Amino acid sequence: MSRTTRKHLLSMTDTLIKANRAFKISLPQVVKKKDALVQLLSDCQEGAISIGETMEKLYGEGTETVAELESYCENLYQMTLVLEKSSQAKELSQTLTRQLLKVRRLIEKEAPDRLEAVFLPYKASMWDSLESIWRAAEEDPDCDAYVIPIPYYDRNPDGSFREEHYEGKQFPEDVPITSYEDYDLGERMPDMIFIHNPYDDGNFVTSVHPYFYSKNLKNFTEKLVYVPYFVLAGDGIDKDYSTPSAVYYADYVIARTEEERQDYIRHCSKRWPEQNFEKKVLALGSPKIDKVRSVTRDNVKIPDEWKERIEGKKVILYNTSLNGLLRASEAYLEKMKDVFTLFQSREDAVLLWRPHPLMESTLLSMRPGLYTQYMELKDWFQKDAIGIFDDTTDMYPAIGISDAYYGDWSSLVWLYRETGKPVMIQDVEIRNAQEEDE
Secondary structure, three states: OOHHHHHHHHHHHHHHHHHHHHHHHHHHHHHHHHHHHHHHHHHHHHHHHHHHHHHHHHHOOOOHHHHHHHHHHHHHHHHHHHOOOHHHHHHHHHHHHHHHHHHHHHHHHHOOOOEEEEEOOOOHHHHHHOHHHHHHHHHOOOEEEEEOOOOEEEEOOOOOEEEEEOOHHHOOOOOOEOOOOOOOHHHHOOOEEEEOOOOHHHOOOEEEOHHHOHHHHHHHOOEEEEOOOOOOOOOOOOHHHHOOHHHHHOOEEEEOOHHHHHHHHHHHHHHOOOOOHHHHEEEOOOHHHHHHOOOOOOOOOOOHHHHHHHOOOEEEEEEEOHHHHHHHOHHHHHHHHHHHHHHHOOOOEEEEEEEOOOHHHHHHHHOHHHHHHHHHHHHHHHHOOOOEEOOOOOOHHHHHHOOEEEEOOOHHHHHHHOOOOOEEEOOHHHHHHHHHHO
16 A cells, blocks of 8 residues: 555544544534434444555455444444433443544554655667666565556557557566556555656657656646656757656656756746746666666576577677658668678678667558568578577667677767777768768
């Protein structure tokens, strides 16, 4: 049970105690106020039932709290029968007071004072943006942490939902997963909800289920925390990155650096002047940085096939991004073909190609013409065993085993720099320039 729910149940119990006091004060005027007193008893019964149902949903049947509430409700009914019998009504009202005080003690005993934190990733490949926070919460003896992957959808060109995806089975083995169908946010009211999806319905490629849009999640928690799924250079953040809808609805936004925090404050304050972003945005670093600094070739798990391919060779991590392909189109695919051809003949190095996880769905949605060409290139790479094709949800094995990075500017560049290994940025135009010289 969250502290929020616990406080709510104790508050409801306190309200019942106050109502009982008001009832006792009005008892001498029962002839004039009988209807009002009967209604008050009915309201108290509804409140007691609500408390009992919440306890049963969260802790099951058989709690002392529910047993005492059932006895209390029975005595409320008995009170309606003896309202006009002064001595019996007075004695029973004292019993009701004692029972409510006992209910309060039992709630404090059976509902421990603990934080409840919920993490709502949607893509397993983006779990790294929340992982170190979850691990800290998991290790806190006073916190119950739940990882609840949520469904998301590809979008058609007209914005309608296409295929549903659920990646709950793709998370690391040491991360216990709770099904989103088994955890009722409205019932449990967690103290904190952490999200990495900032766009709600503003993403033209994919969308989480609308139930999990930040605007709706804000109704189920006192603290909605947005942690970006991306990492930038750290020296600032532009308007588009800093003003998605989740930034508005979140109670806290986590920035990687103080420079980024100041940009969040500047851009968001202009868009939503009614909010105080000085307090909302916190420069606390990035879980992705925590993760990348910890991986090495020795501590990551990779398939046996990979081990055979990289034995005695340098490994070059080749990263192709959405923006790069969408911007350069056919020229970009030609550049990729050149890269594949080069490494196809190398004996001393192996290319580990890791395309953006949304590459295919994005092309299908936004550039159907490029999709076919891209898939042909992908098929060639795999069938001819040119290198290692990495479409796993976890990018850190590729980072750990590689000796250098080659590819587009993307958030992966800023992560890779933290390893201290070489980084080379791909330039599609270089190939064109060479052709012109020839």
